[in-house]
Amino acid sequence: MELTLSALLHMLLFPGGVFALGAGLLLKGVDRRVQARLQRRVGPPLLQPFLDLAKLAAKETLVPETANRTAFLAAPLIGLTGMAVAAALIPVPGAYSGMPEMGDMLVLFYLLPLPAIALMVGGSASSSPFGALGFSREMGLMLAYEIPLLAVLLAVAMKAGAAVGAGPALSLTVVVGHQMAAGQFGFSPAMLPALAAYLLFLPGTLGVPPFDVPEAESEIVEGPLLEYSGPALGFFHLASALKTMVVLGLGVDMFFPTPLPGGALVNVCWFLAKCLALMLVSLTVARAATGRFRPDQAFTFFLKYPAPLALASLALAWMGF
Amino acid sequence: MNRTTEKTYALPIGPVHVALEEPMYYKIELDGEIVRGVELTAGHVHRGMEALALRRNLFQNIVLTERVCSLCSNSHPYTYCMSVENLADIAVPPRAQCLRVVAEEIKRISSHLFNVGVMAHVIGYNSLFMHMMQQREIMQDVKETLYGNRMNLSANCIGGVTHDLEAEAFAFLLDGLARLEPEVARALDIYRTDRMVVARTRSVGVLSREDALALAVVGPVARGSGLATDIRRDAPYGAYVGLDVDVVVEQGGDVQSRALVRLREIQASIDLLRACVRAMPAGPTLAVLPEIPAGQAIARSEAPRGELIYYLRTDGSQTPNRLKWRVPSYMNWDALGIMLRNAKVSDIPLIVNSIDPCISCTER
Numbered sequence: 001m002e003l004t005l006s007a008l009l010h011m012l013l014f015p016g017g018v019f020a021l022g023a024g025l026l027l028k029g030v031d032r033r034v035q036a037r038l039q040r041r042v043g044p045p046l047l048q049p050f051l052d053l054a055k056l057a058a059k060e061t062l063v064p065e066t067a068n069r070t071a072f073l074a075a076p077l078i079g080l081t082g083m084a085v086a087a088a089l090i091p092v093p094g095a096y097s098g099m100p101e102m103g104d105m106l107v108l109f110y111l112l113p114l115p116a117i118a119l120m121v122g123g124s125a126s127s128s129p130f131g132a133l134g135f136s137r138e139m140g141l142m143l144a145y146e147i148p149l150l151a152v153l154l155a156v157a158m159k160a161g162a163a164v165g166a167g168p169a170l171s172l173t174v175v176v177g178h179q180m181a182a183g184q185f186g187f188s189p190a191m192l193p194a195l196a197a198y199l200l201f202l203p204g205t206l207g208v209p210p211f212d213v214p215e216a217e218s219e220i221v222e223g224p225l226l227e228y229s230g231p232a233l234g235f236f237h238l239a240s241a242l243k244t245m246v247v248l249g250l251g252v253d254m255f256f257p258t259p260l261p262g263g264a265l266v267n268v269c270w271f272l273a274k275c276l277a278l279m280l281v282s283l284t285v286a287r288a289a290t291g292r293f294r295p296d297q298a299f300t301f302f303l304k305y306p307a308p309l310a311l312a313s314l315a316l317a318w319m320g321f
Numbered sequence: 322m323n324r325t326t327e328k329t330y331a332l333p334i335g336p337v338h339v340a341l342e343e344p345m346y347y348k349i350e351l352d353g354e355i356v357r358g359v360e361l362t363a364g365h366v367h368r369g370m371e372a373l374a375l376r377r378n379l380f381q382n383i384v385l386t387e388r389v390c391s392l393c394s395n396s397h398p399y400t401y402c403m404s405v406e407n408l409a410d411i412a413v414p415p416r417a418q419c420l421r422v423v424a425e426e427i428k429r430i431s432s433h434l435f436n437v438g439v440m441a442h443v444i445g446y447n448s449l450f451m452h453m454m455q456q457r458e459i460m461q462d463v464k465e466t467l468y469g470n471r472m473n474l475s476a477n478c479i480g481g482v483t484h485d486l487e488a489e490a491f492a493f494l495l496d497g498l499a500r501l502e503p504e505v506a507r508a509l510d511i512y513r514t515d516r517m518v519v520a521r522t523r524s525v526g527v528l529s530r531e532d533a534l535a536l537a538v539v540g541p542v543a544r545g546s547g548l549a550t551d552i553r554r555d556a557p558y559g560a561y562v563g564l565d566v567d568v569v570v571e572q573g574g575d576v577q578s579r580a581l582v583r584l585r586e587i588q589a590s591i592d593l594l595r596a597c598v599r600a601m602p603a604g605p606t607l608a609v610l611p612e613i614p615a616g617q618a619i620a621r622s623e624a625p626r627g628e629l630i631y632y633l634r635t636d637g638s639q640t641p642n643r644l645k646w647r648v649p650s651y652m653n654w655d656a657l658g659i660m661l662r663n664a665k666v667s668d669i670p671l672i673v674n675s676i677d678p679c680i681s682c683t684e685r
Contacts, residue, residue, distance in 0.1 A: 039451040129332045131355070133666060208444050210517065213667070289515040292445025294667045295354065 007088065007102055015096050015249070016087030016242075023272055024241030025049040027248070030276065031284050038288040049241065056234035058236040064227050066127040075122030076228070076235030081240035082114030090249040092177050093315045094259025094267030104170040106249065112205065113151070116142050121222025122236075123153045137213045137295045144302035145204035145211075147196045151310030155194045156185060156254045158317035172250075181279020186255035190321035194313035195255050197306035199282040202247055204302060206240070208283050210290040211298050248275040329357050334669060336365050340437065340672065343473060343680035349661075356664045359657065361602055363684055370685040371645060378639040379405055379585045379613060386646075388683035391472045392435065395428040396624035397646070397682075398477040403558060404633040409611055409620035417481035417603040418560040423494070424468070424476035425622075426590040430501070430502065431460040432625035433541075433583040433590075436677045437512065442581055442624050444521040449511065456504045463497040466490070481607035492599045498591050506590070509584045512577065522554045522577035526660035526672035536658050539649045541586065542625020542676050545579035547572045552623040564596055576668075576675040583677075613637075626650055626677050647684035 009292050011017055029046040035044025045051070070232040075080055091098035103111075122129030157168035161179055167264055185191040204211040225236060252274045259267045295300060329350045336344035344365035350672060351359035358629040370389060376381050399421055413421075438453030459469045468474040476482055487496075512518055528538070532545035552564040553557070569585040572577035602608050603663050615637040622629050627649030634643040653676040660672045 039448050040455060041451060129351075132333070133351075134331075136354070147443045155456060209447075210446065282435075290446065291441065291449070291521060292667075293517075294521065294665060297520060 007099060010088040010096075010099060011084050012083045015090060015092050016084050020084075020087040020242050020245040021238060021247075023103055023217060023275070024243075024245035025053070026245055027272075028241055031136065031279060031313035032035045034280060035209035035288055038285070046172070049237070055233050055238060056229075058230055059230035061232045062227075064126055064128070065115070071125035072227075073232060075125060076232050076239065077118075077194055078121065079115035079118030079233050080242065082111050082118075083239050083246055086111040086114075086246045087242055090246060091100075091253055091257075092249070092268060092271045093176050093180065093245055093253070093257040094262075094266035095271070098121055098173045098176070098182070100171040100173040101305075105157060105172055105175075105218075106170055108172075108246075109146075109153055112243075113142060113146065113270060114246070115243050118239065119224045122228065126224065126227035128242045129201065129228050131224045132168075134225075137223065140295060140299050141204060141211065141213060144299045145201050145306070148201050148302060148306035148310040149205070151307065151314050152194045152198050152201065154253070155191065155310060155314040155317045158314060159185060159188070162317065162320055172253055174289035176253050179257050179258070184256050190316035191255070191313055193316075195310040196256070197313070198251055198300075199308075200306040201279075201284055202251070202282040203280075204298070204306075205247055206244060206283065209287045210293045212292055213295045213298050227308070244279070245275070248278050251278050252318040253273075270311060326586050332666070336362075338670070341673065343678070343684040345678070345680050346519045346671070347673070349666075351666065354666045356666070356669065357616050358653050359661050359681075361654070361657075363665070363680070366681050367684040369449060370636065374641060374642065374644040379479065379635075379641060382641065382644065384475075385659065387473050387475065387477075388571065389646075389648075389685050390679050392432045392650075393428070393624045393626065393679060393682060394473045394623055394627070395424050395476060396629050398475075399425060400620050400622040400624075400629050400631045400646070401633070401644075402477045402479050403620035403622065405613065406608075407620055408551070408616050408635060409613045411608050413481055413559065413608055414605045415560070416485075416604045417606045417608070419597050419601050420482045420484070420606060421477060422560045422564070423486070424477075424481050424482070425472050426461060426594050426597070427460060427467075427494075428474070430587050430590050431457055436674070437580050438510070440522070440576070440671065440674055441518070443674050444518070446517060447551050449515075449518075455510065456508070458502045458503060459497050459504075463494055466493050469630050478607070480610050481605070483568070485606045486548055494594065495598060499596060502588070502591055504604055505584060505587050509581070509588075512580050512584060515536045516526070519577065521668075521671065522580065523575055525574070525576045525668050526664060527573075528574045528660055530572075532656070532659050533574070536659070537652055538627075540623070540625070540677075541579050541582045542653045542656060543627065544568065544570050545582045546551050546574040546659075552621050552628050556621055557679060558620070558622060560597065563600075564593055576671055579677075613639075626648055626682075627652065628678055648679060648685075650679040650683045653678065654670045654683070 028049045033043040033046055069150060086108055089103050111150035115137050120135045123135045156175055157170050160175045161167050179185055186195055215273055256274055260270045329352045332349045332351050334347040335341050336346045346362040348360040349356055374385055377385055383398045386401045387394050389397045434453055434457035438450050441449035465471050476484055503667055528546045530547045533548050534542050547570055549568045549570045551568040553561045554568050569582050569590040570588055571582050611633055615635055617634040620631045629649055630646045630647040633641055636642045664672060
């Protein structure tokens with residue numbers, strides 16, 4: 001009972017729920033602002049993502065006549081709840097050690113595709129041809145970027161486990177603990193390819209250019225999101241903010257987890273700062289410097305670069321480097 | 322082209338679509354992500370302008386034709402005025418002819434920068450889009466400073482021009498061109514070599530030289546397919562008679578070639594503007610107008626999108642008996658059928674944008 005209560009609190013307040021939502025939306029605000037500055041624009045206020053949500057909350061949710069009403073309205077919630085659970089599994093080094101008894105990296109691997117699946121369900125339930133196109137694109141892209149993700153997770157687990165002398169350490173708590181003792185993976189030569197692969201995986205999973213093919217605004221007008229409006233659309237935005245936080249936090253935990261000496265508050269800020277740095281490198285700057293791949297080009301890209309990089313790290317970790 | 326079969330499904334693009342600057346309805350037959358057929362439905366911006374022209378006198382029609390479309394808003398009144406001048410044998414003073422070329426080339430630069438900028442937007446390269454629009458702003462400033470307007474210049478009138486530009490204005494123009502020139506050279510380098518741009522635009526929407534000839538496409542679409550046609554050189558009019566127009570040709574026939582043609586034409590236009598300012602004759606800017614007789618006449622010009630033709634028939638009264646224009650986009654529409662054949666969904670807006678369609682002109 002106690003475990004369930006604390007697990008619930010972790011999902012709803014910290015580090016999931018309210019905290020992850022606030023941090024994720026704020027990070028998105030920073031991203032938009034920096035992006036604008038890189039393009040010599042003024043950009044929106046930092047709190048624009050919050051304002052957008054407030055606006056959506058006040059609007060009406062329209063359901064297309066030909067849509068499957070239940071699936072259409074349930075889809076955004078699938079992604080949101082999935083990400084709220086996932087956020088609770090991400091340790092904040094120095095402030096929160098995670099919930100190893102609730103789930104490890106494999107559980108995360110299964111939770112992470114939920115927003116994409118929600119997008120596919122919503123898109124196909126909306127009965128719009130753009131939704132159908134977005135569905136097939138998301139599906140193809142997901143298959144492509146899940147391969148490097150799995151290889152990165154396994155490489156990290158293998159490396160952390162090898163030091164303990166056991167099999168792969170799938171618990172993020174163990175992974176973080178090991179790095180605090182033996183040095184961060186982000187500075188280990190054997191893990192650099194995995195880090196690079198993870199940086200390339202981030203824009204893919206978050207649907208950020210050059211990999212925004214499922215929602216490509218100027219091609220298929222937001223694809224699955226086209227028919228969504230009001231709070232239902234807001235839930236998709238919420239899920240996306242949570243997911244941003246989850247994947248960035250996962251990246252920090254896997255490669256740069258070392259906390260600062262000091263209290264929990266200092267380390268929460270330090271964690272957010274590292275998430276921000278990760279986001280600026282892999283999302284903001286990359287987005288400003290590229291266009292959008294064609295779906296087939298994005299697919300080939302993931303098989304060509306991130307997958308071999310992650311597998312290289314996995315092989316090196318296997319051999320004990 | 323095709324009917325829906327069991328394998329294909331219909332995707333509506335437009336009439337309102339993010340990547341389309343103007344309304345046009347494309348019903349696309351798709352097989353997965355591959356285009357199997359395209360059906361066009363037009364008419365969303367038909368304003369009955371040819372009928373309106375018959376209810377206005379010859380002078381009022383300058384204002385009307387200027388409003389056919391915003392991007393070619395100088396080519397229309399320019400060509401219309403030429404048709405009246407051809408009909409009544411009006412000799413436009415040399416200074417006015419030179420000033421008309423200045424207005425026309427400034428508009429051409431803006432129009433081309435807009436199109437290549439939008440191309441970057443369509444492939445999701447928003448930084449490049451913003452950059453191109455910022456460079457276009459140089460020309461917008463020039464237009465506003467020289468003519469007082471950012472889009473409709475109101476530069477032309479029958480027998481000459483409305484604005485005589487002074488030395489100060491020319492200095493401002495030359496300064497703007499000096500700032501624009503290195504940026505265009507840089508943009509040309511980006512559009513030619515940037516890996517993202519190349520990956521999305523090379524060998525996409527190919528129109529072969531033969532097809533281009535058969536469909537009689539005009540303007541940058543023809544020149545991008547290796548056809549060296551340009552009314553400014555082939556049938557010179559006004560001050561173009563004395564100017565050396567560099568006809569830019571690219572051989573690829575794809576989306577990239579058409580963008581490169583436009584960027585290189587900007588460079589050619591910069592040279593033309595400088596030549597015009599250097600050789601600007603002195604004298605009046607308006608001819609003394611005779612009575613406009615009954616008769617008919619044609620005028621042709623090279624608008625940013627290609628050959629523009631005006632036909633005018635008068636009956637001796639103040640209003641035209643018939644005013645008809647054939648716009649370049651009309652000739653280029655059909656080429657879309659060939660360019661879009663077996664294209665991918667992602668490339669549809671890109672290919673449509675590459676012919677720089679002017680729907681307001683076509684439907685008027």
